[in-house]
Amino acid sequence: MSDNQSVGLSADQSAELLGYDNVLFPVGDLGEAVGFYERAGFPVSFRLDEIGLAILKVGKETPGVLLRVEDGIAPRTPPWPSPRVWLEVRDARAKGRALADAGIPLLAAPFSVATGWTVEIADPWGNVVGFTDYLKRPELART
Incomplete structure (x- = not known):
């Protein structure tokens, strides 16, 4: 068995x-x-x-x-395209402003996606994290 x-x-x-x-x-x-x-x-x-x-x-x-x-990983900018993880936030544009206020540069201005908005950052080693919202499709958002 x-x-x-x-x-x-x-x-x-x-x-x-x-x-x-x-x-x-x-x-x-x-x-x-x-x-x-x-x-x-x-x-x-x-x-x-x-x-x-x-x-x-x-x-x-x-x-x-x-x-x-x-060992041996050095700071680098993210290759494009590179793997990404996107995490849900209530408002991606507000998150982008908070990131900028914290001194974290955005990879680009927040951009529109099918469900709402997304903003991305990269850590010093090129790992990319996106923050996305569901403002256009609130029925899909976490509560």
């Missing part, structure tokens, strides 16, 4: 995507990275400097953004 059969899951059920666990970003300096993300509005959930790891909270969810120090 397979492990899936022992808990009553079919092959289709066991392969179903349930949500994200953590988003991992490689960084060159944990202190600098944590400072950057705190200015961007991410609370630190857990930090373990001796192994070069920090987990940042994203909303009420347990998973978050995991920062991990990687």
